[in-house]
Amino acid sequence: MVAIVSPSERECERCGRRDVWDEDMNTWRISVEDGEKRSGNPHCLHEWDINGTFNPLAE
Numbered sequence: 001m002v003a004i005v006s007p008s009e010r011e012c013e014r015c016g017r018r019d020v021w022d023e024d025m026n027t028w029r030i031s032v033e034d035g036e037k038r039s040g041n042p043h044c045l046h047e048w049d050i051n052g053t054f055n056p057l058a059e
């Protein structure tokens with residue numbers, strides 16, 4: 001049996017955008033904090049803090 005490990009949230013190191021993982025939809029959603037969307041800069045080439053370390057399959 002293989003356990004699938006995925007990050008539950010990610011944050012852009014450039015503009016501060018924050019996403020949370022939606023398990024039901026299998027997609028990232030923009031995080032909402034204090035009623036405000038953390039959508040960051042729409043023109044940003046997001047640099048996610050999980051880049052390079054995300055391994056979907058745990059050994």
Ligand SMILES: [Zn+2]
Pocket residue numbers: 012013014015016017040041044045046047
């Ligand atoms: Zn960004």
